[in-house]
Amino acid sequence: MRAYKPKDDVQKKSYYTDRYWVAPMVPKSMVEDDAVFAADLAAIKAKFDVSDAYIQVEQMVVYIKPEDNVGVLKLMKEELGYTQLSEMSAIDWIAKQGQFEIFYQMLSMGKRKRIRVKCFIDQNQAIESVNPLFRSADWSEREMFDMFGVKVNNHPYMKRILMPDDWEGYPLLKTYPLQGDEFAAWYEVDRIYGKEARAIIGPEIRDSARVDRYDTERFSRLGFEVPMGAEPKAVDAEETPLAYQEEGGVFMIDKFEDDKTEIISDRKR
Amino acid sequence: MAQHQVNYTQDNGLPVALTTIDKVVNWGRSNSLWALTYGLACCGIEMMASGASRYDFDRYGTIFRSSPRQSELMIVAGTLTKKHAEFIKRLYDQMAEPRWVISMGSCANTGGMFNTYATVQGVDRVIPVDLYLPGCAPRPETLQYAVMMLQKKIRAEKAGKAQRPKRLL
Ligand code: SF4
Numbered sequence: 001m002r003a004y005k006p007k008d009d010v011q012k013k014s015y016y017t018d019r020y021w022v023a024p025m026v027p028k029s030m031v032e033d034d035a036v037f038a039a040d041l042a043a044i045k046a047k048f049d050v051s052d053a054y055i056q057v058e059q060m061v062v063y064i065k066p067e068d069n070v071g072v073l074k075l076m077k078e079e080l081g082y083t084q085l086s087e088m089s090a091i092d093w094i095a096k097q098g099q100f101e102i103f104y105q106m107l108s109m110g111k112r113k114r115i116r117v118k119c120f121i122d123q124n125q126a127i128e129s130v131n132p133l134f135r136s137a138d139w140s141e142r143e144m145f146d147m148f149g150v151k152v153n154n155h156p157y158m159k160r161i162l163m164p165d166d167w168e169g170y171p172l173l174k175t176y177p178l179q180g181d182e183f184a185a186w187y188e189v190d191r192i193y194g195k196e197a198r199a200i201i202g203p204e205i206r207d208s209a210r211v212d213r214y215d216t217e218r219f220s221r222l223g224f225e226v227p228m229g230a231e232p233k234a235v236d237a238e239e240t241p242l243a244y245q246e247e248g249g250v251f252m253i254d255k256f257e258d259d260k261t262e263i264i265s266d267r268k269r
Numbered sequence: 270m271a272q273h274q275v276n277y278t279q280d281n282g283l284p285v286a287l288t289t290i291d292k293v294v295n296w297g298r299s300n301s302l303w304a305l306t307y308g309l310a311c312c313g314i315e316m317m318a319s320g321a322s323r324y325d326f327d328r329y330g331t332i333f334r335s336s337p338r339q340s341e342l343m344i345v346a347g348t349l350t351k352k353h354a355e356f357i358k359r360l361y362d363q364m365a366e367p368r369w370v371i372s373m374g375s376c377a378n379t380g381g382m383f384n385t386y387a388t389v390q391g392v393d394r395v396i397p398v399d400l401y402l403p404g405c406a407p408r409p410e411t412l413q414y415a416v417m418m419l420q421k422k423i424r425a426e427k428a429g430k431a432q433r434p435k436r437l438l
Contacts, residue, residue, distance in 0.1 A: 163387070164352045171386055180386030188354035188389050197438055204390040208379040218393075222418065244417045250424065251292045253300075 147172035294428035309347030
């Protein structure tokens, strides 16, 4: 049996210090533990600066300088057999150190290994495109630009990919509000009807469970409809009727009669 | 009358029915609601199921069309993103009067679970909606019920020109 703990103040005390669960860091190990990774790292180190390297969850993480990104990826693709760029994007560390972390997730089908190449760039620094090496970088780099505002040099078509072209702000930045800023909140109204319509359409209602049965401008109760804005009918005592047709029947259409219907119990009939 | 033993005043007396213009027009409108296919997300799957053989929307005269010019009912089934908002408005404008809109599912009604920057918080911010259908996703039976409710609503409308075109603004 578990020990008894008094529960009188259970609502008053917070049981968690962190607002969200913070995953503990996965343990890192030395690159020398894995012969394949050690050889790959030596090949990279021979030509480029590597500031840090370790193995985490059986994948090697290598930190390089941002200027070397195309060079390192080219070396890995052409000489080390890492022929696929399975993912790339940015991580927002602006609050902590004013930088973005860019990562390239590489896969070698021959060696059955994955390497993550990482580098840090400053907030307004651009990075060179790896699109000539990997076609998969085309959309990823556009997404990175769309979501973080990281500019990519020599990309063939540097344009937003998910958000509309005239969107303001970069939604995956930590500083971007989840429910959008002023521009996002009025985007569809401004775009379709113009700014004048804001007063008529009104702000977004973010409480998705909001139903006001006495508000006859926006709601009307099924079976008890009144004209827009009129006083609602007093129906508190009555049930909403589940009726498919009007009382007196419908012109040219047979009356639907509940008691003549048959409910089939054998579904496979 | 007496000779043929037919009671003309009863049903099936003669193939003649006396009624009003409103009723005839509304009978036609409500029983040939051609719907614009507007599946935007997961609700679209339920909408497709409603159109397929098991639930069979054709029985109600609701046949899915892929052109706004041929349809008078828009079933907005799914999440409307802000990027897509102007297209739904344009397609709605291309539909001929009279036209009706069913907003299907929480996302179309209120933005639903997508309480974010990129989702329109209810299609009624962009186009006028006649019927809101709750659920995530509503089952095909629910959509059938919504269409029948809409038919009922249409039958109560005036058929003449006096019917005001629906506009958000
Ligand atoms: S209401 Fe639910 S099922 Fe329908 S589109 Fe939204 S998330 Fe999908």
